[in-house]
Amino acid sequence: xxxxxxxxxxxxxxxxxxxxxxxxxxxxxxxxxxxxxxxxxxxxxxxxxxxxxxxxxxxxxxxxxxxxxxxxxxxxxxxxxxxxxxxxxxxxxxxxxxxxxxxxxxxxxxxxxxxxxxxxxxxxxxxxxxxxxxxxxxxxxxxxxxxxxxxxxxxxxxxxxxxxxxxxxxxxxxxxxxxxxxxxxxxxxxxxxxxxxxxxxxxxxxxxxxxxxxxxxxxxxxxxxxxxxxxxxxxxxxxxxxxxxxxxxxxxx
Amino acid sequence: xxxxxxxxxxxxxxxxxxxxxxxxxxxxxxxxxxxxxxxxxxxxxxxxxxxxxxxxxxxxxxxxxxxxxxxxxxxxxxxxxxxxxxxxxxxxxxxxxxxxxxxxxxxxxxxxxxxxxxxxxxxxxxxxxxxxxxxxxxxxxxxxxxxxxxxxxxxxxxxxxxxxxxxxxxxxxxxxxxxxxxxxxxxxxxxxxxxxxxxxxxxxxxxxxxxxxxxxxxxxxxxxxxxxxxx
Ligand code: FES
Numbered sequence: 408x409x410x411x412x413x414x415x416x417x418x419x420x421x422x423x424x425x426x427x428x429x430x431x432x433x434x435x436x437x438x439x440x441x442x443x444x445x446x447x448x449x450x451x452x453x454x455x456x457x458x459x460x461x462x463x464x465x466x467x468x469x470x471x472x473x474x475x476x477x478x479x480x481x482x483x484x485x486x487x488x489x490x491x492x493x494x495x496x497x498x499x500x501x502x503x504x505x506x507x508x509x510x511x512x513x514x515x516x517x518x519x520x521x522x523x524x525x526x527x528x529x530x531x532x533x534x535x536x537x538x539x540x541x542x543x544x545x546x547x548x549x550x551x552x553x554x555x556x557x558x559x560x561x562x563x564x565x566x567x568x569x570x571x572x573x574x575x576x577x578x579x580x581x582x583x584x585x586x587x588x589x590x591x592x593x594x595x596x597x598x599x600x601x602x603x604x605x606x607x608x609x610x611x612x613x614x615x616x617x618x619x620x621x622x623x624x625x626x627x628x629x630x631x632x633x634x635x636x637x638x639x640x641x642x643x644x645x646x647x648x649x650x651x652x653x654x655x656x657x658x659x660x
Numbered sequence: 661x662x663x664x665x666x667x668x669x670x671x672x673x674x675x676x677x678x679x680x681x682x683x684x685x686x687x688x689x690x691x692x693x694x695x696x697x698x699x700x701x702x703x704x705x706x707x708x709x710x711x712x713x714x715x716x717x718x719x720x721x722x723x724x725x726x727x728x729x730x731x732x733x734x735x736x737x738x739x740x741x742x743x744x745x746x747x748x749x750x751x752x753x754x755x756x757x758x759x760x761x762x763x764x765x766x767x768x769x770x771x772x773x774x775x776x777x778x779x780x781x782x783x784x785x786x787x788x789x790x791x792x793x794x795x796x797x798x799x800x801x802x803x804x805x806x807x808x809x810x811x812x813x814x815x816x817x818x819x820x821x822x823x824x825x826x827x828x829x830x831x832x833x834x835x836x837x838x839x840x841x842x843x844x845x846x847x848x849x850x851x852x853x854x855x856x857x858x859x860x861x862x863x864x865x866x867x868x869x870x871x872x873x874x875x876x877x878x879x880x881x882x883x884x885x886x887x888x889x890x891x
Contacts, residue, residue, distance in 0.1 A: 413754070426754065479757030505754050512748050577759040577767070578745035582671075610672055619748030620671045620741045622766060623847035629761035637850070638857050644672055645853025651666040651673065 408434045408500040412447065414459055415507045417516050424516065426505075429459075436496035440483065441466060441473060443495050459506075460519040468492040468632060471567030474574070475520045476507040481571035481630045489569065489632040509570050511579035513616045524570050526616040530585055531568075533612035534605045535658070537598045556594045563591035565633035572627035572635075578619030583627035585613050586643035587635045593646060603650035604658070610647055611657040671744070672851075674737045679851035681734040682844050688727060689837070690870070693877045696817075699890060700880075703814035707806050710813035735777065742770060765843035772840040779833030786820065796823040821885035834878045841871040 410431040417424030431447050438446070441463050448458035464472035473490040477483035483493045498504065506520065514522040564587075572583035589606050592598030598605075621640055628637045667673040698705045713720055759767065785791045790801040797819050804812040804819075821827045845867035849855040855863055884890045 476753060479753050479755070480760055484760065507753055510749055510751050510753055512750050575760055577749075577762065579748035580745070610670060614671050617748055618671075619745035620675060621851075622741075622745070622769065623843070623850045624759055624762035624766040626759045626762050636857070638855060638860065641850045641853050641855040643853070644675070644851055647672045648676065648853055651663060654662065 408436060408495065408498070410434060410443075410498060410501070411503040413503060413505045414519070415516075416459070416519055417508075419518060420515050431504075434495050436494070438495045439466065439491055440475075440477065440493040440495065441491045460517075460521050462521050463491055466491040469567060471569035474509050474522065474524070474569055474571070476509065476574055478505050481509065481574040482569075482632055484630065487632055487634050489567075492632075509574035511570075511573045511618070513579065513581070513618050514570060514573065522570075524568075526618070527568050527570060527581070527584060529616065530581070530609050530612045531588065533608040534588060534592070535601060535608060537592060538600050539597055550596055552595060560591050560594035563587045563594070563635060563639055566591070566631075566635055567633060569632065571630045571632060573618060575626040575630040576619065576621075577624060577626065578622055580621045580627070581613050581616070581618035582621040582640045582643065583631065583635055583637070585609050586639040589643045589646060590639040593642075602646060603653060603655045606643060606646040607650045607655045608657050610643075671741075674741050675851040677733050678737040678741065679848040681730040681737070683848050683852075684730045685727070685734065686841060686845060686848070686870075688730075689841075689874055693874060696881060697877060699814060699817055700884070703806060703812070706814050706817070707808075707810050707812060711810040714811065731777075731780075735773075738770065738773060763843065765839045766847075769840060769843060772836040776833060776837045776840055779829065779836070782829060783833070786826065787816065790816075794826075795820055796825050817881065818885050818890050821882040824886065827882035827886055830882050831879050834875050838871040838875040841874065842867055845870060 412429045412431050413426050414429060415424060416427045429447055429451070431443055432450075434443050434446060441461070444459060444461055451458045462472045462474050464470040466473070468489040468491060471489075474481070475490050477490065477493070482488060482490045483497070485493055485497065508514075508516050508520045509522045509524075511522075513526040514524055517523050566584060566587035568584060570581075570584070573579050573581050576583075589602070589609060592605060593602040623637070623640075625637055628635065667677055695709055696706075698709050765772075782794065785794045787801070792800045792802075795801065799819055801816045801820065804815045806812040806815070821830070846855075846864055849859075849863045881890075
């Protein structure tokens with residue numbers, strides 16, 4: 408198949424950036440979206456032009472590195488699918504595809520489609536530690552965890568931190584990501600101990616990074632490649648209310 | 661963090677303020693509607709109700725001050741949050757695509773909120789301050805009194821809504837209020853952390869039904885007047 412790509416090109420953070428068109432010729436429908444970009448880049452390199460910079464690592468939907476907005480939708484809008492797992496058979500011969508980076512103040516563009524998502528790392532760092540006993544390996548099942556909680560914690564733990572929630576939200580809010588992390592740890596007995604501290608500190612860091620606020624539109628949940636539920640945001644709000652009422656302070660850095 | 665800075669300075673704190681004040685105003689709208697529906701019981705009931713409220717300053721003034729405070733906090737948190745939201749996305753996407761999966765109501769909260777706020781100002785001038793210039797009927801509502809020398813609320817509402825212009829604005833105001841509530845009631849539970857998988861469907865249905873009931877209940881009064889059912 409032959410396609411036209413309209414791609415955001417930006418040399419560095421201070422370059423204003425612009426869209427440029429590229430022909431993507433002889434694309435095999437079984438290629439992934441990123442493989443299609445590889446083909447286009449090979450040709451650009453052969454022509455002595457600058458290839459399109461984009462993030463990728465695992466290419467099997469588990470690392471969260473790939474991050475492009477495809478035709479206005481982060482990861483291209485197929486349920487539970489990252490850009491690296493999106494196949495070209497979903498497009499038609501002759502299509503024009505618009506490819507943009509995540510757009511958020513907290514995710515500045517480094518180059519082309521690559522953004523700096525270290526704001527997420529700082530939110531995680533602010534979450535602090537989880538207390539675990541040292542010593543010998545604990546016996547299996549010595550720490551009872553209700554099945555429902557284990558399931559819910561696993562749902563939240565699926566979050567790969569790609570940032571599609573921020574990219575999709577009209578307010579560039581990171582609440583789905585933050586709530587997935589808070590929910591995942593707080594639902595388990597090991598993480599529940601520090602939950603109040605964790606929620607206060609992570610939300611304080613989230614605010615400091617300049618993410619927007621949730622207005623419950625549900626865009627994040629719709630694009631999340633791991634289908635994290637909006638209910639985790641409600642759970643985070645509940646944990647936050649408890650911590651606030653108990654007078655928890657964010658730790659000083 | 662003390663509670664006050666936590667509420668006023670953090671993202672989720674501001675959402676709490678918005679949700680609690682929105683919830684309070686939602687309850688007021690329901691109470692206000694139930695009070696006004698007494699018009700269908702005849703002049704005796706609604707005039708007695710009006711007289712009771714007018715002559716109970718210990719109820720009237722705390723309610724007015726409380727409502728004003730709620731409205732101010734609701735609008736303040738809306739402005740503060742949306743400024744942050746706008747700042748969070750300085751560069752948008754090409755051809756600004758509609759946000760994925762976001763309902764129409766959820767995207768127009770600021771617009772519906774602003775029009776409802778202007779409607780409330782009109783409504784206060786119309787029936788509370790009874791400013792003659794805004795009722796478009798040529799009557800001064802302040803002079804309406806019934807056979808017991810009480811303010812004739814029944815007559816005021818019938819005359820007031822006989823103006824098609826005023827009635828249309830009421831119906832438009834209610835339509836926008838209900839769009840606002842349809843999203844707002846649902847989001848209120850979410851923001852306060854009172855939503856989970858077990859209650860999600862129920863809460864969404866409650867938001868839909870309650871906003872529908874408010875629309876039908878409130879619009880029934882001007883429509884009944886225009887249709888000649890209330891004279
Ligand atoms: S490259 Fe790892 S998730 Fe797409």
